[in-house]
Amino acid sequence: MTPSPTAGPRVGLFATCLMNLFRPNVGFSAVKLLEDAGCIVEVPASQTCCGQPGYNSGDYDAARALARQVIEAFEHFDYVVGPSGSCMATIRHDYPAMFAGDPQWLPRAEALSKKSFELLSFLADVRGAAATVDARYAGTATYHDSCSGLRGLGIKGQPRALLDEVDGLRLKEMEDSEVCCGFGGTFCVKYPEISEKMVDDKVRNILATGADTLLGGDLGCLMNIAGRLKRINAPVKVFHAAEVLAGFADGPGLADAPKESR
Amino acid sequence: MEIRSNEFKERSVFAIHDANLQTALGRAHYGFVGKRALQVAELPEFEQLREEAKNLKNHVLDNLDHYLARYEQAVTAAGGRVHWARDAAEAREIILGICKRVGARTVTKGKSMVSEEIDLNDALIEHGMEVVETDLGEYIIQLAHEPPSHIIAPAVHKTKDQVSDLFEAAHGGPRKTQIPELVDEARRVLRDKYFRADVGITGGNFLVAETGSSIIVTNEGNGDLTQTLAKVHIITSGIERVVPTLDDATLFLRLLARSATGQETETYTTISTGPRRADDLDGPEEYHVVLVDNGRSKMLAGRFRDMLRCIRCGACMNHCPVYGAVGGHAYGWVYPGPMGSVLTPLIKGLDAAYDLPNACTLNGRCQSVCPVKIPLPELLRELRHLQHQQNITPVMQKRALGVWRFVATRPKLYHALEQLAARALSALSRRGRIRRLPLAGGWTDSRDLPAPPGRTFLELWQGKRGQK
Amino acid sequence: MSARENANENARAAILQSVRDALRRGPLDATQVAALDARVPRHTRPAHDEDLVARFMRKFESRAGTVEHVASRDAVPAAVEAYRLAHRLPQRAAVGAALKDLAWPEGWLIHHEAAGITEALAVSPALCGIAEIGSLMLASGPDSPTTHNFVPDDHVVVLETARIVDHFEDAWTELRARPQGMPRATNIISGPSRTADVEQTIQLGAHGPRRVHVILVG
Numbered sequence: 001m002t003p004s005p006t007a008g009p010r011v012g013l014f015a016t017c018l019m020n021l022f023r024p025n026v027g028f029s030a031v032k033l034l035e036d037a038g039c040i041v042e043v044p045a046s047q048t049c050c051g052q053p054g055y056n057s058g059d060y061d062a063a064r065a066l067a068r069q070v071i072e073a074f075e076h077f078d079y080v081v082g083p084s085g086s087c088m089a090t091i092r093h094d095y096p097a098m099f100a101g102d103p104q105w106l107p108r109a110e111a112l113s114k115k116s117f118e119l120l121s122f123l124a125d126v127r128g129a130a131a132t133v134d135a136r137y138a139g140t141a142t143y144h145d146s147c148s149g150l151r152g153l154g155i156k157g158q159p160r161a162l163l164d165e166v167d168g169l170r171l172k173e174m175e176d177s178e179v180c181c182g183f184g185g186t187f188c189v190k191y192p193e194i195s196e197k198m199v200d201d202k203v204r205n206i207l208a209t210g211a212d213t214l215l216g217g218d219l220g221c222l223m224n225i226a227g228r229l230k231r232i233n234a235p236v237k238v239f240h241a242a243e244v245l246a247g248f249a250d251g252p253g254l255a256d257a258p259k260e261s262r
Numbered sequence: 263m264e265i266r267s268n269e270f271k272e273r274s275v276f277a278i279h280d281a282n283l284q285t286a287l288g289r290a291h292y293g294f295v296g297k298r299a300l301q302v303a304e305l306p307e308f309e310q311l312r313e314e315a316k317n318l319k320n321h322v323l324d325n326l327d328h329y330l331a332r333y334e335q336a337v338t339a340a341g342g343r344v345h346w347a348r349d350a351a352e353a354r355e356i357i358l359g360i361c362k363r364v365g366a367r368t369v370t371k372g373k374s375m376v377s378e379e380i381d382l383n384d385a386l387i388e389h390g391m392e393v394v395e396t397d398l399g400e401y402i403i404q405l406a407h408e409p410p411s412h413i414i415a416p417a418v419h420k421t422k423d424q425v426s427d428l429f430e431a432a433h434g435g436p437r438k439t440q441i442p443e444l445v446d447e448a449r450r451v452l453r454d455k456y457f458r459a460d461v462g463i464t465g466g467n468f469l470v471a472e473t474g475s476s477i478i479v480t481n482e483g484n485g486d487l488t489q490t491l492a493k494v495h496i497i498t499s500g501i502e503r504v505v506p507t508l509d510d511a512t513l514f515l516r517l518l519a520r521s522a523t524g525q526e527t528e529t530y531t532t533i534s535t536g537p538r539r540a541d542d543l544d545g546p547e548e549y550h551v552v553l554v555d556n557g558r559s560k561m562l563a564g565r566f567r568d569m570l571r572c573i574r575c576g577a578c579m580n581h582c583p584v585y586g587a588v589g590g591h592a593y594g595w596v597y598p599g600p601m602g603s604v605l606t607p608l609i610k611g612l613d614a615a616y617d618l619p620n621a622c623t624l625n626g627r628c629q630s631v632c633p634v635k636i637p638l639p640e641l642l643r644e645l646r647h648l649q650h651q652q653n654i655t656p657v658m659q660k661r662a663l664g665v666w667r668f669v670a671t672r673p674k675l676y677h678a679l680e681q682l683a684a685r686a687l688s689a690l691s692r693r694g695r696i697r698r699l700p701l702a703g704g705w706t707d708s709r710d711l712p713a714p715p716g717r718t719f720l721e722l723w724q725g726k727r728g729q730k
Numbered sequence: 731m732s733a734r735e736n737a738n739e740n741a742r743a744a745i746l747q748s749v750r751d752a753l754r755r756g757p758l759d760a761t762q763v764a765a766l767d768a769r770v771p772r773h774t775r776p777a778h779d780e781d782l783v784a785r786f787m788r789k790f791e792s793r794a795g796t797v798e799h800v801a802s803r804d805a806v807p808a809a810v811e812a813y814r815l816a817h818r819l820p821q822r823a824a825v826g827a828a829l830k831d832l833a834w835p836e837g838w839l840i841h842h843e844a845a846g847i848t849e850a851l852a853v854s855p856a857l858c859g860i861a862e863i864g865s866l867m868l869a870s871g872p873d874s875p876t877t878h879n880f881v882p883d884d885h886v887v888v889l890e891t892a893r894i895v896d897h898f899e900d901a902w903t904e905l906r907a908r909p910q911g912m913p914r915a916t917n918i919i920s921g922p923s924r925t926a927d928v929e930q931t932i933q934l935g936a937h938g939p940r941r942v943h944v945i946l947v948g
Contacts, residue, residue: 024719058646062667147625184623189704227709255712257693346741399927483938544844563752
């Protein structure tokens with residue numbers, strides 16, 4: 001099927017395990033933002049996981065098995081976009097490394113890598129979508145820079161540029177926004193005391209800003225921080241930036257009770 | 263130094279609850295990180311220098327045999343002697359031999375991480391010599407009978423009061439409580455040792471093949487007094503520290519202090535070339551360099567070769583949030599933090615330090631500040647891979663990964679289980695969260711778990727769009 | 731050959747072999763060696779457009795060093811005497827032999843030997859100054875023993891302004907130009923000795939001099 005010259009790019013949405021299980025609202029936000037930016041969005045039903053848990057645990061075989069699955073599910077799209085710096089960095093950087101020396105899979109991994117993007121940077125850098133943001137959010141937010149997005153994919157200014165277009169939203173930077181929150185995948189349950197100390201440092205910096213909202217681009221980090229904020233009864237709402245940008249942040253934030261709404 | 267890296271978990275928990283240590287770490291962290299950032303801001307060429315430094319180190323490693331041979335030639339021409347040590351035992355034997363030959367009774371030491379790596383001090387003490395660390399931080403921990411907790415600031419974990427206690431016990435006399443008094447007391451005590459020393463042992467930040475020189479950088483001048491006043495100067499250095507020329511060394515000098523302590527330059531940069539000349543009025547009569555391999559040539563062969571670029575600046579540990587939470591002693595050996603988590607398993611064995619490569623979120627801050635661009639997270643992941651392959655990983659974890667792989671490569675099964683989990687967790691939740699989850703104490707001991715809404719995104723999507 | 735020398739030869743051969751095995755090659759051939767020996771390093775130098783003397787002074791003073799300017803070498807003894815008085819030091823000093831021809835004040839006890847443990851003041855000639863980082867470069871020798879630079883509490887260094895060079899590399903050129911070759915010790919000194927080993931608090935005079943004073947000549 002040849003796409004018509006006026007149709008936008010076909011984007012395969014990479015759902016991510018955490019979003020799929022814990023926060024579908026982020027997925028729907030992503031679809032809306034991508035469609036508003038002129039993309040045709042599909043969600044391959046067969047997708048499961050990017051393979052990062054295996055890769056980071058040193059089980060490269062398992063990681064490759066999952067990577068092959070992802071490559072097959074997504075390689076026919078114009079772009080693969082996911083609401084997670086962590087997962088998309090795995091696809092962009094780790095997939096080619098995983099298949100080094102493999103004449104069959106390396107070219108396919110490299111091809112997929114080139115068209116794989118984290119959501120917010122895709123909207124800002126590839127689609128120039130700041131102009132299409134049409135949302136309102138009354139509040140002061142601070143932003144946590146997830147490590148893989150920041151250092152793996154260079155995501156820093158893009159979320160802020162997009163959030164700048166949200167009416168009513170005031171952004172206040174926290175100290176050490178770029179320092180790891182202590183999630184780190186299985187790290188947070190393997191070394192819980194260290195993780196707790198790291199998330200406490202992050203929470204302290206968030207509270208010091210006086211912001212009523214925390215935003216970020218990765219659910220792992222956001223769930224980690226939200227979980228700690230709730231445990232200490234801190235009155236800070238946590239959303240994925242995509243939810244605010246799509247105007248879908250009028251319901252409960254992460255770990256908020258269902259009846260709470262703005 | 264006895265390796266206790268497998269006590270990492272207990273030690274890290276202990277460290278987190280040590281109020282003195284936490285205060286000390288906080289103070290050091292903001293000093294090193296803040297000052298380095300200022301230096302970087304003031305030097306527009308900084309990023310360019312990092313790239314050049316990485317390339318230069320790679321060039322040296324590619325030609326390491328050549329540069330080592332040239333270095334040895336130049337040292338010999340300058341009247342010095344080069345000794346080759348395949349491992350720690352051989353290095354100790356060489357140094358003991360020199361010390362015994364000259365009848366050494368007092369040995370002063372400038373800071374040398376390699377000398378810790380080869381367990382030198384204990385060997386000298388066992389043979390009846392007095393060994394005196396002269397770097398103030400090393401002196402403090404020597405009195406405390408502790409290992410260093412940082413490669414640049416070995417006593418960073420100590421408070422002023424703790425130092426006062428140590429000095430009072432070791433020196434006698436009235437207890438000093440002010441920092442200037444403490445430093446003056448150390449100066450006075452150590453001055454005497456410098457003048458009595460028979461042998462002075464220093465490290466070597468860089469070994470220059472062009473001139474046969476060793477370069478050390480210090481703020482205190484202790485390395486200089488150590489090497490100048492003793493009859494014999496011995497340098498302990500890893501084989502990877504050689505650089506071709508003085509101009510090449512300069513590239514690293516521009517990065518080292520800025521990366522380590524956030525200074526533009528350390529107070530003293532000293533280039534030592536051979537023993538005293540016939541017309542010199544002071545200086546050592548003998549100049550020995552002990553080149554230590556101890557696993558480095560093996561590292562050159564494989565996936566961990568990049569680690570040999572390390573110039574021991576400490577920037578990685580200064581910026582590591584895990585090191586910042588637990589300090590250096592938790593790592594259980596000579597080298598802590600990110601670089602220690604790579605080196606320790608490589609030098610002492612994968613099973614001697616299981617936790618070190620795993621106690622990391624792979625956040626990458628270390629790599630971003632490394633002056634020679636070592637891909638530390640990648641190397642740590644490679645170590646995890648080796649652990650997995652060699653069955654050092656706990657069986658439970660391997661099994662769990664096996665199950666995960668089985669399920670995740672079967673989309674229908676995976677989705678069914680996710681839907682089950684979504685419903686189960688949602689049912690367990692109260693007001694949007696789960697406070698306690700059996701088997702997930704690692705999370706729920708300190709955090710709530712945000713509750714899933716009960717249906718997965720893929721389910722909902724299929725419902726909304728009817729897509730397949 | 732002694733047993734130790736034998737062991738050393740074996741270790742040397744083993745280590746170099748291990749290195750070559752790791753690099754998956756044999757020894758470099760003559761052409762390759764010649765290429766490496768002929769290699770000219772070229773690294774980025776931090777750019778600046780400051781006057782060299784001004785930059786040297788600014789940076790040296792920023793690290794608790796002090797600097798004064800005299801018109802000619804003859805003025806040095808008087809400057810040192812003034813320094814001595816200001817810091818209430820006794821009338822004795824270790825003076826590098828390169829400065830012994832100067833008219834040192836009557837009543838002073840001057841020697842040119844290595845510094846002893848009770849040395850309070852030393853006066854040394856610098857080989858050059860490095861403007862890039864505002865540091866002194868001193869070369870050990872019969873005219874300037876190394877102990878002068880580290881033992882006393884007070885160190886006065888005489889530096890001709892014409893000998894302030896821009897970058898490290900320019901200083902190495904000075905070193906290489908010496909007919910007697912590399913000195914036993916080349917000391918690049920950026921200020922007084924310091925430590926931050928107790929609670930990250932900077933304290934001057936850890937082991938080396940507490941004060942370093944530069945007399946710029948010319």
